[in-house]
Amino acid sequence: xxxxxxxxxxxxxxxxxxxxxxxxxxxxxxxxxxxxxxxxxxxxxxxxxxxxxxxxxxxxxxxxxxxxxxxxxxxxxxxxxxxxxxxxxxxxxxxxxxxxxxxxxxxxxxxxxxxxxxxxxxxxxxxxxxxxxxxxxxxxxx
Amino acid sequence: xxxxxxxxxxxxxxxxxxxxxxxxxxxxxxxxxxxxxxxxxxxxxxxxxxxxxxxxxxxxxxxxxxxxxxxxxxxxxxxxxxxxxxxxxxxxxxxxxxxxxxxxxxxxxxxxxxxxxxxxxxxxxxxxxxxxxxxxxxxxxxxxxxxxxxxxxxxxxxxxxxxxxxxxxxxxxxxxxxxxxxxxxxxxxxxxxxxxxxxxxxxxxxxxxxxxxxxxxxxxxxxxxxxxxxxxxxxxxxxxxxxxxxxxxxxxxxxxxxxxxxxxxxxxxxxxxxxxxxxxxxxxxxxxxxxxxxxxxxxxxxxxxxxxxxxxxxxxxxxxxxxxxxxxxxxxxxxxxxxxxxxxxxxxxxxxxxxxxxxxxxxxxxxxxxxxxxxxxxxxxxxxxxxxxxxxxxxxxxxxxxxxxxxxxxxxxxxxxxxxxxxxxxxxxxxxxxxxxxxxxxxxxxxxxxxxxxxxxxxxxxxxxxxxxxxxxxxxxxxxxxxxxxxxxxxxxxxxxxxxxxxxxxxxxxxxxxxxxxxxxxxxxxxxxxxxxxxxxxxxxxxxxxxxxxxxxxxxxxxxxxxxxxxxxxxxxxxxxxxxxxxxxxxxxxxxxxxxxxxxxxxxxxxxxxxxxxxxxxxxxxxxxxxxxxxxxxxxxxxxxxxxxxxxxxxxxxxxxxxxxxxxxxxxxxxxxxxxxxxxxxxxxxxxxxxxxxxxxxxxxxxxxxxxxxxxxxxxxxxxxxxxxxxxxxxxxxxxxxxxxxxx
Numbered sequence: 001x002x003x004x005x006x007x008x009x010x011x012x013x014x015x016x017x018x019x020x021x022x023x024x025x026x027x028x029x030x031x032x033x034x035x036x037x038x039x040x041x042x043x044x045x046x047x048x049x050x051x052x053x054x055x056x057x058x059x060x061x062x063x064x065x066x067x068x069x070x071x072x073x074x075x076x077x078x079x080x081x082x083x084x085x086x087x088x089x090x091x092x093x094x095x096x097x098x099x100x101x102x103x104x105x106x107x108x109x110x111x112x113x114x115x116x117x118x119x120x121x122x123x124x125x126x127x128x129x130x131x132x133x134x135x136x137x138x139x140x141x142x
Numbered sequence: 143x144x145x146x147x148x149x150x151x152x153x154x155x156x157x158x159x160x161x162x163x164x165x166x167x168x169x170x171x172x173x174x175x176x177x178x179x180x181x182x183x184x185x186x187x188x189x190x191x192x193x194x195x196x197x198x199x200x201x202x203x204x205x206x207x208x209x210x211x212x213x214x215x216x217x218x219x220x221x222x223x224x225x226x227x228x229x230x231x232x233x234x235x236x237x238x239x240x241x242x243x244x245x246x247x248x249x250x251x252x253x254x255x256x257x258x259x260x261x262x263x264x265x266x267x268x269x270x271x272x273x274x275x276x277x278x279x280x281x282x283x284x285x286x287x288x289x290x291x292x293x294x295x296x297x298x299x300x301x302x303x304x305x306x307x308x309x310x311x312x313x314x315x316x317x318x319x320x321x322x323x324x325x326x327x328x329x330x331x332x333x334x335x336x337x338x339x340x341x342x343x344x345x346x347x348x349x350x351x352x353x354x355x356x357x358x359x360x361x362x363x364x365x366x367x368x369x370x371x372x373x374x375x376x377x378x379x380x381x382x383x384x385x386x387x388x389x390x391x392x393x394x395x396x397x398x399x400x401x402x403x404x405x406x407x408x409x410x411x412x413x414x415x416x417x418x419x420x421x422x423x424x425x426x427x428x429x430x431x432x433x434x435x436x437x438x439x440x441x442x443x444x445x446x447x448x449x450x451x452x453x454x455x456x457x458x459x460x461x462x463x464x465x466x467x468x469x470x471x472x473x474x475x476x477x478x479x480x481x482x483x484x485x486x487x488x489x490x491x492x493x494x495x496x497x498x499x500x501x502x503x504x505x506x507x508x509x510x511x512x513x514x515x516x517x518x519x520x521x522x523x524x525x526x527x528x529x530x531x532x533x534x535x536x537x538x539x540x541x542x543x544x545x546x547x548x549x550x551x552x553x554x555x556x557x558x559x560x561x562x563x564x565x566x567x568x569x570x571x572x573x574x575x576x577x578x579x580x581x582x583x584x585x586x587x588x589x590x591x592x593x594x595x596x597x598x599x600x601x602x603x604x605x606x607x608x609x610x611x612x613x614x615x616x617x618x619x620x621x622x623x624x625x626x627x628x629x630x631x632x633x634x635x636x637x638x639x640x641x642x643x644x645x646x647x648x649x650x651x652x653x654x655x656x657x658x659x660x661x662x663x664x665x666x667x668x669x670x671x672x673x674x675x676x677x678x679x680x681x682x683x684x685x686x687x688x689x690x691x692x693x694x695x696x697x698x699x700x701x702x703x704x705x706x707x708x709x710x711x712x713x714x715x716x717x718x719x720x721x722x723x724x725x726x727x728x729x730x731x732x733x734x735x736x737x738x739x740x741x742x743x744x745x746x747x748x749x750x751x752x753x754x755x756x757x758x759x760x761x762x763x764x765x766x767x768x769x770x771x772x773x774x775x776x777x778x779x780x781x782x783x784x785x786x787x788x789x790x791x792x793x794x795x796x797x798x799x800x801x802x803x804x805x806x807x808x809x810x811x812x813x814x815x816x817x818x819x820x821x822x823x824x825x826x827x828x829x830x831x832x833x834x835x836x837x838x839x840x841x842x843x844x845x846x847x848x849x850x851x852x853x854x855x856x857x858x859x860x861x862x863x864x865x866x867x868x869x870x871x872x873x874x875x876x877x878x879x880x881x882x883x884x885x886x
Binding site: 021022025026029039040042043044046047050108111112115116 | 171172174175178182185213214217218221222225226228229
């Protein structure tokens with residue numbers, strides 16, 4: 001069990017099934033609370049992580065999500081990395097548009113996650129998998 | 143209270159209540175996951191946020207739960223709706239931007255269309271496969287193919303030669319730009335020239351835009367200019383009006399399918415016009431009256447007028463074109479089409495320009511022709527034109543073509559009935575300047591010769607004359623007077639090459655006894671002269687140094703060669719000798735200096751025949767006489783007349799002289815002094831008067847009288863002698879032509 005101390009609540013989780021989603025949510029909530037995010041921010045973080053994780057299970061089948069507190073632009077941020085070796089995204093710009101979905105869902109996933117977090121980067125190559133990195137800065141220093 | 147809302151909302155609130163209660167009991171992440179899903183469902187089913195909050199609050203009141211504990215559940219449910227709300231604003235903004243861009247694009251589109259259509263050049267858009275997908279109004283005008291026919295697939299209907307175009311543009315198309323000039327066929331059939339330019343749309347590689355410009359007029363103008371250039375160039379070297387007209391016809395053949403060009407002029411006022419025809423048919427054209435009327439009227443038209451003449455049966459077509467050249471005298475051109483056809487504006491323009499150039503060319507050539515005629519006339523006036531007296535042959539070869547005269551000359555002038563003057567001269571220089579001097583010296587020498595003075599004195603007079611003729615200084619002259627009866631040649635030589643005399647059976651000798659200085663040079667004493675008697679049958683050659691002088695060999699060798707040729711032709715007529723001398727002494731490349739020669743074959747010794755007066759000997763008499771006449775240089779028809787006349791006289795002697803007695807002899811004597819031929823037929827019998835009953839042969843005396851210059855019959859008891867005299871070759875006259883020659 002990861003420790004409940006700020007800076008030490010990092011986690012790395014493997015995703016296989018829907019059940020793993022809950023574990024990811026729990027880890028994200030713990031890290032967010034450890035870093036002192038208020039409840040609305042925590043909700044947003046967990047929601048974003050869930051969306052990204054769901055993309056992995058829906059498109060790639062399996063992947064790895066890692067959570068940590070890392071400096072970004074000189075400030076501490078909660079950083080989420082989601083890596084899969086799935087089919088990749090062929091049109092990233094379009095994927096970041098609302099409503100674009102290839103699975104018949106709401107199409108909220110990626111653009112929604114981007115709105116919920118402060119930054120979202122995607123590295124993807126068709127056939128070579130995807131790496132999504134997103135973070136939210138801790139407010140008031142930390 | 144949950145049952146108050148029906149349908150979906152009811153179902154949603156039921157599920158929400160159940161999940162919230164579970165969360166309040168367990169606080170499990172799984173329930174928060176469920177809240178997340180509820181939120182997504184609410185968004186999907188368009189459940190209002192207000193209702194979610196209301197339901198949440200109701201459950202809390204029912205459960206008596208703490209709002210803060212339940213907060214995470216509410217927040218998680220609303221998260222999806224929250225994302226959607228934020229997205230809405232962004233989307234609306236983005237939509238607005240796109241709308242603005244679309245409107246701006248539409249404005250630009252309108253602008254583009256207006257711009258493209260305002261272009262004077264044809265504009266087109268085509269794909270890489272050659273299909274034309276867009277054109278403007280100008281394109282439709284130029285090609286005749288409008289926007290209704292779009293798209294125009296390859297090969298385009300306006301291209302008469304699509305493969306050529308593909309070849310020429312293909313390479314350029316690869317590179318992204320291409321230009322070409324080519325012919326297209328307008329929809330209505332006529333051909334036009336266009337300049338095409340196209341380039342690939344950047345970044346695309348599959349689309350091309352291009353322009354089309356009609357350059358037909360420019361090309362026609364260029365073709366007109368080159369036709370005129372060709373005409374001017376060719377006409378510049380033409381040396382006759384016929385050549386100029388032929389060149390003009392060639393240009394008109396292509397331009398207006400002309401087959402014949404006739405130049406009509408009226409040099410004698412209103413008399414019949416003079417026609418010059420080039421082309422086919424080349425015989426004198428038979429103009430019908432309407433055309434003749436037009437040509438006559440055309441004399442009064444302003445110069446350079448060009449007017450088609452309509453065909454009789456087709457007013458839209460013309461049978462040809464009448465044009466008036468500028469310059470005098472008025473010349474009207476008739477250009478006949480091969481078949482009647484309309485004359486286009488371009489055709490008329492070309493003709494108008496051609497006629498202008500043609501007028502100039504014709505004028506120039508006419509001047510040239512006039513000048514050349516004048517030159518030839520003058521030159522011929524300087525040449526001796528008369529036939530030389532019998533026994534003489536002359537040749538004259540000026541060195542500088544196309545001149546017909548040079549600095550050398552000869553003259554053979556009968557001075558009276560037995561003397562002939564012979565001059566051969568050579569002025570300094572060549573060509574026309576020398577000829578001008580020659581002409582003056584020649585006239586003076588002739589005049590002097592006719593005074594009958596001695597050769598030496600004549601040359602002295604000529605010296606004085608030469609002092610007053612510029613350029614006559616140092617001319618050389620050989621001057622001789624020949625007495626035909628005695629054969630005496632008296633000669634004087636002013637610096638000239640010595641004449642050559644070849645007597646039969648003797649080596650050739652040079653007549654160099656009386657040489658002196660050329661004309662005009664100061665002498666201390668009078669000029670010398672010498673005599674030589676020409677033996678019968680001798681040949682005399684007087685000449686100029688062009689015959690014998692050769693670079694690299696001594697002139698004496700040339701003179702000796704000439705002497706050898708002379709000596710190798712004993713008995714040959716003077717003409718033959720002249721031919722052979724020229725031929726044998728000619729250098730390989732021909733003579734390069736003026737050459738003048740005079741050859742004289744002195745008459746043969748008198749003929750004396752003495753044969754028995756029997757008919758069998760008549761043929762013999764005729765043959766011997768004929769030989770002798772040939773040697774004397776007596777030509778037909780006189781030769782034949784003499785033989786016939788002598789035959790008559792001899793026959794009379796044979797038939798009548800010794801009738802009733804044993805046959806005696808008949809004598810035939812002939813003498814020739816160069817101008818008079820005397821023949822004598824004599825017998826020693828008694829000549830009976832002619833039988834009163836005329837036989838078939840009995841025309842004798844009248845015939846003899848007819849062909850000769852005079853017949854004398856002396857009949858005595860000792861015999862009869864018939865003497866006949868013939869005048870031979872008085873310059874320019876043919877004695878046989880005056881009398882009734884039996885041979886004509």
